[in-house]
Amino acid sequence: MIYVLYFIVSLICIYTIRHYWFTLNRLFGFQRHPYIDIDTADWPYVTILVAAHNEEKVVANILSALMTVKYPQEKMLVIPVNDRSTDRTREIIDEFVERFPGRIRPFHRTGGKGGKAAALKDAMELVQTEVILIFDADYIPGAGLIKQLVAPFFDPEVGGVMGRVVPMNCGTNLLTRLLDLERSGGYQVDQQARMNLRLVPQHGGTVAGVRLSALHEIGGWDDSTLTEDTDLTYRLLLNGWKTVYQNRSECYEEVPETWPVRIKQIKRWAKGHNQAMVSYAIHLLFGKHRATLRERIDGTLLLGVYIMAPVTVVGWILALTVFYQGIAPLHGIIAVLAVTAYAAIGNLAAFFEIAAAVRLDGSRSRVSLLPFLLLGFTVSIVSVTWAAVTQVKDALTGAEFHWDKTERFRKVAS
Amino acid sequence: MSSYASVGLLCVMGCILFFLPLIPAFRELRRKSDAEPLVVVQQHAGEIRFFADSFRSYLKSLGPTLEQCSRTGATASGTMPDGTEYIVYGQGDQGLLLPPSKEDQAVAAIIASATDLALPWQTTFSRDIYSAGDFFGGEKNNYRAVLAEKDVRLGEHSSVNRWVHAVGEFSADAGCKLFGRASSDRSIRLTTDCTFSRLNAPRIATFDSDSATAPATEDTTYADESSAVLPRTLHDGDLEIPPGQVLRGNLVVRGKLRVGTGARIEGSVKSEKELVLESNVRVEGSLISTSKIVIGADCRIHGPIIAERAMRIASGTRCGSQAKPTTLSAPEIELETGVLVSGTLWARERGQVVRAL
Numbered sequence: 001m002i003y004v005l006y007f008i009v010s011l012i013c014i015y016t017i018r019h020y021w022f023t024l025n026r027l028f029g030f031q032r033h034p035y036i037d038i039d040t041a042d043w044p045y046v047t048i049l050v051a052a053h054n055e056e057k058v059v060a061n062i063l064s065a066l067m068t069v070k071y072p073q074e075k076m077l078v079i080p081v082n083d084r085s086t087d088r089t090r091e092i093i094d095e096f097v098e099r100f101p102g103r104i105r106p107f108h109r110t111g112g113k114g115g116k117a118a119a120l121k122d123a124m125e126l127v128q129t130e131v132i133l134i135f136d137a138d139y140i141p142g143a144g145l146i147k148q149l150v151a152p153f154f155d156p157e158v159g160g161v162m163g164r165v166v167p168m169n170c171g172t173n174l175l176t177r178l179l180d181l182e183r184s185g186g187y188q189v190d191q192q193a194r195m196n197l198r199l200v201p202q203h204g205g206t207v208a209g210v211r212l213s214a215l216h217e218i219g220g221w222d223d224s225t226l227t228e229d230t231d232l233t234y235r236l237l238l239n240g241w242k243t244v245y246q247n248r249s250e251c252y253e254e255v256p257e258t259w260p261v262r263i264k265q266i267k268r269w270a271k272g273h274n275q276a277m278v279s280y281a282i283h284l285l286f287g288k289h290r291a292t293l294r295e296r297i298d299g300t301l302l303l304g305v306y307i308m309a310p311v312t313v314v315g316w317i318l319a320l321t322v323f324y325q326g327i328a329p330l331h332g333i334i335a336v337l338a339v340t341a342y343a344a345i346g347n348l349a350a351f352f353e354i355a356a357a358v359r360l361d362g363s364r365s366r367v368s369l370l371p372f373l374l375l376g377f378t379v380s381i382v383s384v385t386w387a388a389v390t391q392v393k394d395a396l397t398g399a400e401f402h403w404d405k406t407e408r409f410r411k412v413a414s
Numbered sequence: 415m416s417s418y419a420s421v422g423l424l425c426v427m428g429c430i431l432f433f434l435p436l437i438p439a440f441r442e443l444r445r446k447s448d449a450e451p452l453v454v455v456q457q458h459a460g461e462i463r464f465f466a467d468s469f470r471s472y473l474k475s476l477g478p479t480l481e482q483c484s485r486t487g488a489t490a491s492g493t494m495p496d497g498t499e500y501i502v503y504g505q506g507d508q509g510l511l512l513p514p515s516k517e518d519q520a521v522a523a524i525i526a527s528a529t530d531l532a533l534p535w536q537t538t539f540s541r542d543i544y545s546a547g548d549f550f551g552g553e554k555n556n557y558r559a560v561l562a563e564k565d566v567r568l569g570e571h572s573s574v575n576r577w578v579h580a581v582g583e584f585s586a587d588a589g590c591k592l593f594g595r596a597s598s599d600r601s602i603r604l605t606t607d608c609t610f611s612r613l614n615a616p617r618i619a620t621f622d623s624d625s626a627t628a629p630a631t632e633d634t635t636y637a638d639e640s641s642a643v644l645p646r647t648l649h650d651g652d653l654e655i656p657p658g659q660v661l662r663g664n665l666v667v668r669g670k671l672r673v674g675t676g677a678r679i680e681g682s683v684k685s686e687k688e689l690v691l692e693s694n695v696r697v698e699g700s701l702i703s704t705s706k707i708v709i710g711a712d713c714r715i716h717g718p719i720i721a722e723r724a725m726r727i728a729s730g731t732r733c734g735s736q737a738k739p740t741t742l743s744a745p746e747i748e749l750e751t752g753v754l755v756s757g758t759l760w761a762r763e764r765g766q767v768v769r770a771l
Contacts, residue, residue, distance in 0.1 A: 034704075037743035038718050039460060040614065040734075040757035130643050144460055154700040154718045156646055156664035156682040171449030184452075198704075213643050240648050240666075250454040290648065365448035368438035 001318060002327055008315035009336055015308060018301060019350045022193035027356055032196045036248050038151035043072055045129040046150055050080045051116050051206075055137035056088040057408045058254065062137055063096045067103065071146040078104045079126055080137075083119035084111065089137075116205070117228035121221040130213060136206040138254040138408055140168065148249040149209045159214030159241025160232060162191070163207035163249035169409065172257050177369055178376040179255040179262070184361055185354035191245045199298035200237060201245035205229030206253070214241045227272025230303075234280040237299060240290035257409045259379065265406050266380055267387040270306040274391055277303040309384035462597045462614040462758070466561050466579035469542055476502060476526055480546065484528030491523070498541065499523035503531065531562070535569060548582070559594075566598075584615070588623040606751055610765040614758045616736045620767045622751040644681045644699075655679075657692070664699065675710075682717060689721075693728070707744070716740065727753050729770035 048066060052059050059080065066078050080093045090108055097104045107123045120134070131153045135141065145163065152161045164187045170180035194201045203210075205228055215221070218235040225231040233243050256262040284291065285300045351373060358367040394400075415423075442448065461467075472494075473480075479490050483504030490502045501523050520538040525531070531545035535552025542559040543549070549562035553569035559576045560566060566580035573591035578584065584596060585603035592610040596602065601617040604610065606624075645663040653667045657674030664681040665671075671685040675692040682699030683689065689703040693710040700717030701707060707721040712730035719725065719733060721744035727733070729752035734740030739757030747761040750770040759765065 032722065034702075034720055034722050034743075037758070037760040037762075038720070038741045039462070040739045040741045041718050042716070042738040042740065142455055144455065151718075154682065155684055155702045155720070156699070157666045157684045157702075166452050166454050168451045170451050171446055174443060177443070177449065180451075213646070250452075252451065252454055290650075361452055363448055363452070365442050368442045371436050371439045372443070 002322055005315060005318040005322060008311055008318065011304075011308070011311060012315065013336065015301065015305075016350075018298075019190075019353055022197075023189055023353050023356045025193045025196055026189045026360065029193075029196055031192070032198075033246070033248060035151040035155065035244070036148065036246060038154060039147065041151070041154065043075055043147065043150060044131050044153065045075045046071070046077075046131045046133060046146065047127045047129045048076065048078045048133045048135065048146070049120060049123060049127075050078065050135050050137055051083065051119060052080055052085065052089050052093070052137040053083040053116075053119070054085045054087045054089060055408065056085075056092060058138040059089055060092050060096070061140055062135060063093070063104065065140045065142075066135075066146075067096075067100055068143065069141060069146045070143045071150070073103065076103070076146065077129070079123060080104065080106050081119050081123040082106060082108045083116070084109055084114070113223050115223060115226070115228075117221045117225055117231075118223035120228065121223050124215075124220065127212065130211060131209060132212055132215070133209045134206055135251075136253070139165075139206060140252045141207075142251065145207075145249055145251055148246055149207070152244045152246065153209065153211055155242075155244075157240075157242050158244055159211050159218075159236040159239075160203045160243035161209040162201055162204050162243060162245045163251055164188070164191070164245075164247050165204065165207055165253045166250050167255040168252035169254050169257065172409075174372060174375075175259060175262060176255050176257055177366065178372055181354050181358065181366065181369060181373060182376065183255070184357035184363075185350070187245075187247065188357035188360050189353045192247045194298065194302075195245040195247070197298075198292070198294065200233065200295050200302055201243050202302065203229045203233040203236070203243050205232070207249070207251040210236075211241070214239070217241075225272060226268055226275055230273050230276040231279075234276055234284065234299065234303070237291050237295060238280070238284065238287070238289045254408060256406060258407075261407045263379065263383045266383050270309070270384040270387040271391050273303065273306040274388060277307060306384050307388060309381045310388045313381065313385050462595050462612060463579055465559065465577045465595065466597070469544070469559065469561055473524075473526060473544055476500065480526060480528045484546070494524065501525055503527045503529075505529060530564070549580070553587075604749075604767045606767055606769050608767045610759065610761060610767075612758070612760045613765075616739060616756055618755040618757075618759055620749045620751045620753045622769060652687075718742070720744070724748075726750075729753060733757075 050062055063078065063080065082089050082093055093106045097106055105126060107126055109119055109122055112118060112122060131150055133146065133149050149161055149163055152158045165183055167176060167180045167183055170176050191201050208229070210232065214236060218239050221228055222231050236243055256265055281300050281303045285296050291299065351370060354373065355367055355370060475495065479502050483490055483502045487504040489504060491500065493499050499522065520540060522540045524541045525539065526544040528546050530547035532550040533552055533555060536554045538556040540558055543557060545562040548564045549560060549566045551557065551568045551572055553571060555569060555572040557572065557574045560574060560578040563581045565582035566578060566584045568586045568590050570587040571589040573593065574596065575593050577595040578592065580598045583601045583603065584598040586592065586605060586608050588605040589607045592608065595612045596610060597613065598615040600615065601619065602613055602615040603619055603621055605621050647663055647665050649667045652669035654672045655661065655674055655677050658676045659674065660678045662680040665679065666684045668686045670687045671683065672690045673679065673692060673695050676694045678696045680698045683697060684702040686704050688706045689701065690708045691710050691713050694712050695710065696714045698716045701715055701719045703721045705722065706724045707719060709715070709727045709731050711728040715733045716738065718740050719742045723744065724746040725742065725744035726748040727750065729750040732754045733742055734756035736756050741758040741760065742755060743760040745761065745763040747759065747765040749767050751767060752770055
């Protein structure tokens with residue numbers, strides 16, 4: 001028992017060191033933004049997929065925004081992927097198709113397997129361009145974003161690109177404010193540090209792009225995954241393609257405004273991430289492929305981010321058990337466990353990462369909300385642990401993964 | 415003190431210690447003083463002409479004054495709505511009588527000219543300058559920003575701290591320092607020892623101050639690769655492509671790459687270390703290096719050129735074309751005289767024109 005505890009504390013320490021390394025790199029290291037200067041080029045043809053499942057509240061906003069972006073019109077095609085919507089999503093999309101002839105080609109999907117990956121997979125029959133960008137329907141791209149996300153594809157090694165997500169409804173309530181802080185830490189520090197250090201920036205599946213030939217090479221979208229973005233990141237990596245992160249390619253999104261929606265969202269992310277961990281961790285770490293040593297180590301640690309929640313819980317239980325059993329003096333190790341616990345889990349960002357990110361973002365007072373992250377942390381650790389437990393149970397009973405759509409809170413566009 | 419009181423006190427102290435750090439958090443939650451979304455640039459897309467366009471809009475209120483001065487040839491002065499002083503010249507191409515200033519040879523007013531504008535030398539202009547015609551600046555001047563509706567010419571060893579835009583041709587004589595954005599709707603001419611940061615024009619050419627030799631004419635024979643899907647080759651370790659070889663497809667080298675004289679690559683090239691092109695190499699796609707790129711003489715590059723450390727381009731090389739402009743970016747860029755670029759040149763730390771070897 002004591003050795004298991006030692007192992008768990010060692011794992012947590014590794015994650016803590018990793019987070020400190022990222023934070024210090026982001027604060028003081030060399031920042032890589034190699035493609036952000038590309039503002040003039042013979043721009044390639046691009047297809048923009050907008051994943052929409054019952055998105056009547058938001059889909060008009062993104063289509064309007066995409067019609068005004070600064071990218072050669074004749075080289076850009078928008079494909080709203082209407083995935084079995086039962087609300088007014090289809091009607092709204094068709095209105096836009098009429099208003100902007102030739103610029104929007106709708107893909108109305110009425111049946112088939114559920115989930116974003118399955119919908120994107122089916123929509124690929126309409127895609128003919130080498131560069132594909134993907135947005136969820138609740139995002140609002142700015143005028144220069146498309147060029148910024150396309151620019152990295154001039155690098156023949158780049159298979160995927162990821163932009164930064166910025167919550168637009170952050171002021172709604174405590175939850176949205178906490179999610180705003182988490183997003184800051186996750187993107188401003190964590191993703192950018194991994195870009196700086198040539199590790200494994202994660203494809204987020206929205207405000208993102210993928211190269212068609214790379215997608216074909218890795219076997220296309222896998223509709224059996226809950227998080228197609230994590231799956232894509234690792235299959236690209238294993239096949240010698242890089243995913244790059246563009247911190248200055250920012251895009252507004254809507255974050256969950258209620259705790260049940262948030263819990264559902266993080267449970268889906270945790271399950272999808274764990275699914276990818278089971279599929280790729282061993283092969284990534286020890287297999288024969290083109291990832292570098294640092295990519296192998298960081299990629300494996302990234303895969304383990306969500307499983308660290310139940311591991312930490314087990315660590316706490318073990319620590320209590322050995323304490324009351326009177327096994328050896330464990331003050332040091334328990335202290336380490338207590339201090340480092342939050343550094344290992346959460347949605348990719350620890351307290352100090354978030355504090356650094358908020359400073360880098362130039363925010364004034366929102367950093368004072370940091371103590372409330374304890375609440376977010378508690379909800380996350382319970383939700384993610386519960387997700388892992390049910391995932392194991394589902395695997396044993398042969399139950400299928402279920403994909404839950406994140407509820408939107410924006411008022412319906414007129 | 416009784417044991418109950420001690421426990422009670424301990425509880426109270428514990429609660430105080432727990433809630434004390436939460437006071438600022440509760441205050442911020444209630445007041446929402448910093449609850450706005452982070453500012454994301456939604457409208458302008460970082461265009462190099464953004465400041466020039468903004469300045470032109472800012473000067474709209476001076477339109478009638480400019481028109482009147484243009485008709486009468488008179489000089490007018492006053493203050494803008496924000497309190498900034500201005501001087502409008504009706505005959506800016508004549509010798510200007512600049513207003514006195516607290517510091518020697520420093521002008522702290524916006525200068526606008528209804529006609530061509532010629533400025534004296536060794537003067538600091540701490541406000542933006544506008545010319546409705548050509549702009550001629552004397553030697554060793556220091557400008558904040560310059561906008562001209564026709565050509566701009568900066569005298570030797572002048573500097574621009576923020577931006578300069580010419581609707582016509584922009585030329586900088588030897589030793590000029592362009593710290594911010596420099597753009598032209600037609601062409602930019604930079605002479606030896608000029609330093610730059612960010613340039614954009616359909617044609618950017620470097621010249622030697624001691625000779626009139628211009629860069630060779632533009633190459634318009636690029637293959638159209640914009641819609642072609644090319645195979646990718648991955649190579650671990652260093653690689654040398656022999657002289658004269660033709661390679662079709664994208665190439666990724668996880669080491670140093672050297673491309674021999676006269677080789678042709680019908681695709682894009684990436685090197686994880688130094689990338690060297692010998693002379694007369696032709697690349698239809700982009701050139702990317704996580705380290706340094708050295709481009710030899712008389713090369714032709716179609717796509718973007720990105721080096722994460724440094725870049726040096728030798729005389730006679732042409733990058734992009736007017737029909738298909740491109741971007742060159744690196745922290746440090748050295749352009750030899752006789753280089754022609756169409757599009758954007760972006761040196762984050764230092765760009766310089768050096769004499770051809």
